[in-house]
Amino acid sequence: MARQFKDGVSASVGIIGGGPAGLMTAMELGCRGVTCTVFEEETVQPWLPKANSSTARTMEHYRRHGIAEEIRDVGLAEDHPQDIAYFTRYGTGYELARLPGPSRNEVRQWSSIKNTDWPTPEPVSRSNQLFIEPVLRDAALSHSSVELLLGQRVIEVLNNPDHVLLKVENVATGSTQEFQFLYVVGCDGARSSVRKGLGISHEGVTDEERHFMGGEMLATRLNAPAFYDILKGRRAWQHLSMNHERRSIMGALDGKGLFTFHTQLPPGAEASEDWVHQSLALTVGCDFPYEIVAMAKWTAGMTLVAEKFQCDRIFLAGDAAHLFTPTGGLGYNTSIEDAVNLGWKLAAVCNGWGGPELLASYEIERRPIAERNTKFARSLADNLGQIHISPELEQETEIGRWQRQELGKKLRNHAEIEFNTQGIQLGVQYYNSPLVSRGTDAPPGDDPHIYLPTAIPGCRAPHLWLDQTQCIYDMLGPEFTLLQLTQGKEVLPIIEAARSLGIPMLSLQIEDEEARELYGADLILIRPDHHIAWRSNQLPSDPELLLHQIVGRQFKYTS
Numbered sequence: 360m361a362r363q364f365k366d367g368v369s370a371s372v373g374i375i376g377g378g379p380a381g382l383m384t385a386m387e388l389g390c391r392g393v394t395c396t397v398f399e400e401e402t403v404q405p406w407l408p409k410a411n412s413s414t415a416r417t418m419e420h421y422r423r424h425g426i427a428e429e430i431r432d433v434g435l436a437e438d439h440p441q442d443i444a445y446f447t448r449y450g451t452g453y454e455l456a457r458l459p460g461p462s463r464n465e466v467r468q469w470s471s472i473k474n475t476d477w478p479t480p481e482p483v484s485r486s487n488q489l490f491i492e493p494v495l496r497d498a499a500l501s502h503s504s505v506e507l508l509l510g511q512r513v514i515e516v517l518n519n520p521d522h523v524l525l526k527v528e529n530v531a532t533g534s535t536q537e538f539q540f541l542y543v544v545g546c547d548g549a550r551s552s553v554r555k556g557l558g559i560s561h562e563g564v565t566d567e568e569r570h571f572m573g574g575e576m577l578a579t580r581l582n583a584p585a586f587y588d589i590l591k592g593r594r595a596w597q598h599l600s601m602n603h604e605r606r607s608i609m610g611a612l613d614g615k616g617l618f619t620f621h622t623q624l625p626p627g628a629e630a631s632e633d634w635v636h637q638s639l640a641l642t643v644g645c646d647f648p649y650e651i652v653a654m655a656k657w658t659a660g661m662t663l664v665a666e667k668f669q670c671d672r673i674f675l676a677g678d679a680a681h682l683f684t685p686t687g688g689l690g691y692n693t694s695i696e697d698a699v700n701l702g703w704k705l706a707a708v709c710n711g712w713g714g715p716e717l718l719a720s721y722e723i724e725r726r727p728i729a730e731r732n733t734k735f736a737r738s739l740a741d742n743l744g745q746i747h748i749s750p751e752l753e754q755e756t757e758i759g760r761w762q763r764q765e766l767g768k769k770l771r772n773h774a775e776i777e778f779n780t781q782g783i784q785l786g787v788q789y790y791n792s793p794l795v796s797r798g799t800d801a802p803p804g805d806d807p808h809i810y811l812p813t814a815i816p817g818c819r820a821p822h823l824w825l826d827q828t829q830c831i832y833d834m835l836g837p838e839f840t841l842l843q844l845t846q847g848k849e850v851l852p853i854i855e856a857a858r859s860l861g862i863p864m865l866s867l868q869i870e871d872e873e874a875r876e877l878y879g880a881d882l883i884l885i886r887p888d889h890h891i892a893w894r895s896n897q898l899p900s901d902p903e904l905l906l907h908q909i910v911g912r913q914f915k916y917t918s
Contacts, residue, residue, distance in 0.1 A: 380677025387702020389502025410691030451644030584616030717911030836865030
C-alpha cells in the first residue's frame with residue numbers, strides 16, 4: 360500500500376520506470392526531501408546487459424551523490440584493461456587496431472595527473488548497467504522520501520489541471536489501484552506507454568540498414584571464461600571482430616568470463632541459439648566452451664527524439680524521450696543528464712522556491728542536447744557499420760597485408776572518434792536557456808572531440824583540483840552556490856536576496872589564482888546541476904531580478 364498525503368496525493372512526483380533515468384530522478388528528488396514513488400513492472404534485477412559505459416559527466420553526477428567509487432568498483436576487475444580492440448577473428452585471426460584504456464587501478468591515480476585532455480575528477484567508467492542499477496536502486500532508497508513499488512504496471516495516465524492520476528495494475532494479481540501525484544515523469548523506455556498515451560510522436564530516422572549496427576541485432580549473455588584462453592591478443596573491455604563473413608562485439612562484463620555478445624540478424628530472422636553458435640564460430644574462428652545465459656533482440660539504426668518532452672504536469676526522460684543507436688554509449692548517459700536536469704527543477708517547484716517557468720526550461724535545455732547526441736551516435740554507426748570488408752583481408756598475401764594495415768588505420772581512427780569525446784561528454788551547455796544570464800559573453804563552440812574549459816553562463820562549471828583528493832565540485836552546495844574568487848567583494852546583497860526569496864544558496868570563497876583565471880570572473884553563480892547561471896566582476900544591479908530569472912519566475916535580468 361502506497362503512502363497517502365493530504366488532498367489524496369500519494370506523493371509529490373510519480374516516476375514510471377525503475378531503470379537508470381527513473382532511479383536518478385528519484386535520487387535527485389530524494390536528496391532534497393521530495394516525496395516520490397517509482398513504479399517498475401519487473402520484480403527482479405535486469406538479467407541482460409545493456410549500457411556498458413558511464414561517461415565522465417555521468418560519473419561527476421555519481422560523485423555528487425557519493426556513489427562514484429561504488430559504481431567504479433562493480434564490473435571489471437581492478438587490473439583488467441579497458442581497451443577497445445579490433446580483430447579479424449578473435450581466436451585465429453589478426454589484431455587490426457587497439458585503443459588503450461586505463462584499468463581501475465590506473466584510474467585511481469587520476470587526481471595526481473594534470474590531464475588537459477580530460478579535465479574531470481571522474482574519468483569514464485566501464486561498468487555495465489547490469490551492475491549499476493542495483494547501486495542506483497540502493498542510493499535512491501537510502502532517502503526516506505523515495506518509495507519503490509515493484510511488479511506494478513501503470514495502465515492509465517490522466518492529466519488533470521492540479522494533479523496527475525495513475526491507474527496501476529499489480530502484475531501478479533491483476534488488481535488495480537489509483538494514485539495521485541502533483542507531477543509524473545515517464546521513464547518507461549523505448550516503447551513508452553506514457554509518450555504514446557500523450558500522443559507525442561518521434562522525429563528523426565529509424566531502421567537504417569548497414570553492414571553492422573543497423574536493423575535487428577541479437578544480444579546474448581555468455582558465460583565463457585575460456586574465451587580469454589583462445590583470445591589472439593591481450594584482454595580488452597570491448598572486442599570487435601571484423602571479417603567478410605560476420606561481425607560481432609564481445610563486451611567483457613566482469614573480466615572473469617561473463618560477456619555480452621552482439622551480432623546482426625538477417626532481415627526477418629528470429630533470435631536462436633543456432634545463430635549464436637554460427638556467429639561465434641565465424642567471429643572467433645575456433646571451438647571453445649561457452650554457455651548461453653540469455654538472448655534478446657534489439658534494433659539498431661534509430662535516431663529519434665520526442666517532439667515534446669512535457670505535456671502539462673507530465674514529463675518524458677531517458678529512452679522515453681530519445682532513442683539511440685548505441686555507438687558511443689550515449690543513450691544511458693543522456694538519460695542520466697535528463698534526470699539531473701529535471702530532478703532539481705521538480706524539487707525546486709515542489710519545495711516552493713522554483714518559479715512557474717522553471718519546469719518549462721527542461722525541454723528547452725534538454726531537447727537540443729538529445730538531438731545533438733543522437734545525430735553524433737548515428738554518425739558513429741555510419742562510420743563503423745558501412746565499412747566494406749573483402750575476403751582478401753585475412754589472406755597472407757601482399758593485398759591482404761595492405762588491407763589489414765589500411766583497415767587498422769581506419770578502425771583506430773574510428774575508435775578515437777567514438778571514445779575520445781571530451782566535447783560530447785563535458786561540453787553540454789545551455790547558453791540559450793531562459794534561466795541563464797548571458798551578459799555579453801559569446802556562445803562557446805561545440806565540437807564532439809574538443810572541450811575547452813569555460814565558465815561562460817550555460818556551461819558546466821570547470822573542474823579544478825584543490826588538493827590531491829578534493830575538487831571544486833566537492834565544495835559546492837546542494838542547490839545554488841555563489842562562488843567568490845577575489846577578496847573584498849561585497850556579496851551580502853545577493854545572499855540576502857536569495858534568503859528573502861526562499862532560494863537555497865551557499866556562499867563559497869576560494870582564494871586560488873588558477874580558479875580565478877579558469878572561471879574568468881570574480882563572482883560566479885552555479886546551479887544545482889553544476890552549470891553556470893551567471894558570472895560577473897560586480898554584483899548585479901538588482902539581485903532579486905537576477906534570481907527571479909535563474910529560478911524561472913518569469914522576470915529577465917538584463918543589466
